[in-house]
Amino acid sequence: MKNLHGRTLLTNPAYTKSTGFTHAERELYGLRGLLPYNVASLDKQIERVLGSLRRKNSAIEKYIFLNALLERNQRLFYRTMINHIEEIMPLVYTPTVGEACREFAHIFRNAQGFYISPEDRGEITTILKNWPEEDIRVIVVTDGERILGLGDLGANGMGISIGKVALYVACAGIHPAQCMPVMLDVGTNNAPLREDPLYLGYPYPRINADAYRSLVDEFVKAVQSRYPNALIQFEDFSSPHAFEFLDRYAPEVRCFNDDIQGTAAVTLAGIYTSCRITKKKFTDLNIMFLGTGSAASGTAELAVNAFIAAGLNQSQAQKRLWFIDRKGLVTAHNENIKPRIKPFAHEHPACSFVDAISTIKPDVLIGATGVAGTFTEAIVREMSAVNERPVIIALSNPTSHTECTAEQAYDWSNGQAIFASGSPFDPVRYKNQLLKPAQGNNAYIFPGIGLGIYASAARLVTQSMFLAAADVLASIVSEQEIHSGAVYPSLTRVREVSHAIAVAVCQVAIQEKLTSLSMPEDLGNYVRSLMYEPNY
Missing domain, CATH: 3.40.50.10380 (Malic enzyme, N-terminal domain)
Structure with missing residues (x-):
């Protein structure tokens, strides 16, 4: 504990156990008299934290409370977050x-x-x-x-x-x-x-x-x-x-951009998983984006790599991807097309958003606009008209900026939409079904990428790593989760996901000769040995 002692130890956020110090430790570290008599286990401390947290009346008050806990006791904060990730992460x-x-x-x-x-x-x-x-x-x-x-x-x-x-x-x-x-x-x-x-x-x-x-x-x-x-x-x-x-x-x-590459990988994973529900072949999909910013164009570029890996050539891959901007469908005849959107500006008559869905018949619709309500009832109903199970991914967050809510997607598609969003939504009861919208949270991707780079000491971060991460994330979704309409695993398994992605990143680093580190044959145990566990 870096020779910490007495009140200096007690108030150090990285090393304190607060009331969790045993009586022997209190004697050893000069803490007698500085704490109440009873020793509280980590589980008891978490129980106390959750009680205080749940008495707060607003999300921002809860944020302030949790931030204060992080400043006071790191291990208690992180163990509480890990054990109750679905409640704490939002x-x-x-x-x-x-x-x-x-x-x-x-x-x-x-x-x-x-x-x-x-x-x-x-x-x-x-x-x-x-x-x-x-x-x-x-x-x-x-x-x-x-x-x-x-x-x-x-x-x-x-x-x-x-x-x-x-x-x-x-x-x-x-x-x-x-x-x-x-x-x-x-x-x-x-x-x-x-x-x-x-x-x-x-x-x-x-x-x-x-x-x-x-x-x-x-x-x-x-x-x-x-x-x-x-x-x-x-x-x-x-x-x-x-x-x-x-x-x-x-x-x-050694760098990456999460808004471009992390978003792309988590979205691609959701598309992969949706194919298990729709029974469509990935290389047969048409994908349409609303918005031409970094998230949308980054996802399109990674999708091109994925299509090529699945057997298409570059031209065929690019033709599977379409963009909508404020004026409607982006075509080869548009003026002032962003350089990264040009490969996806195809020959097609100019048309509105709804008409583009009607004629192109996209299997997947992805929103990355930052503008609330841009997936209107007419849009969702048209997606439902051209797809038995329309895949609708509303990436924009926070929740107040999402293209449509989970309830809207289910209601307007008669319960048939496969819906995912950037921000979390509660389960929706539609008629006799309980539908669980998936959150396309970048937290499924970037922590595992970071852990893999740390474990492998890779010199660079490559697109291959994000393709591998998308494959891993999609493969981890269980049949039970698929049955509920979710295209991502439960957040409670996010450390399992990160571990698996990190192993895949290590494998890519070795294959692409990006590391000079000699790693053990058992990459799973090696990566796991590096993972911090916040316990007393």
Whole structure:
């Protein structure tokens, strides 16, 4: 315990057991008199935490309570989260984290991450030495420009990095001391936020162009120098910057973008699983996207790789994918098509969203707009007219921004929709059926990717790893879950999923010669040995 003693030990969040210290430990560590007599087991402490949590009246109050617990007792926080993941994850991450980011400056208690501003230019490597941990394996970084579907939240976006780090620990067992949330606070163009007297960020408009890119460059190089074993996860950057940095750094730096690649893998896994319900062949599917941002285009690009792996050529694969924007179907005749959408702008007459469904007959409809209600009743009913079991995936979150709700999807499809969403929805009773909507949560993917990179010491993160992750996730869905209409496994099995994905990532790293690490033949046990278990 790093020679901690007395009250210093008792108040250290990484090492405290609070009332869980035994009487012998209290004698050994100078804790006699500092605690009530009774020794409370970890299970008893969890019971007390849940009792207090459930008495809170709102999600944001629960978020604040859990955040305070994390600052006070890490092992108790993570064991509670792991044991009650379905209850805790929506409070720690989506959908509650959206409200927490909006209110971040108003509910701020203690600094939990690392902040970099334009005033740190030229000194980022130096100031990184202020972070107390040396062996960093995962860095989650955001610039706060596109937080979920909420837009530019500036330094308040740190809530996203903190939340993702919590998922790395709880879902994949990467030790908290090896994870680092980072905020690239380059200003905000959200004027009301800048004018908020309690706002804690750099209170100026966003820097841009070369000033912005050079600061990101310096950050990436500083991380490689200070933490050579670290994986960088880019989170909630605007679409142009997200793709720019992925293209710029991924060929040389151990990094990925969760909004592009994590979302793509979890969505592809849902499509794979839907084929077990619809009995359709994957290579026969037509897939339509509403929205042309990073999540949609990233998913399309990974789907092309998946189609090619399944036997199609590139042209055939691209023709299976279609896009809808604000004006309707994106065709080869549209003007100002985004470069990454051009391969999917096919020869077809211009038409509306509904007419595109009628003529193209997509088997899968994916929404990534950030705009609530864009899957209207007419859209869902048309999908149901051309499919016996329409697959409808509404990715946008938080819940207030989803393209349609689970209840709407089931009602408008007469209970036939195979529905998944980015944010969680409660089970829906439709007539005599209890339908359980699946949550396409990136927490099924990125923690396992991170654990696999850690275990393999792979130099790069490749598309093959995300294809492998999608395969693994789809294969883990049970027949019972399929029967209930779910295309993802229960969140209670997320550590099992992360472990399996990490093993697959190690295998890809070996096959692609991305690691010089000598790993044991039994990769399963090896990966499991690296997973942090928060126990006393």
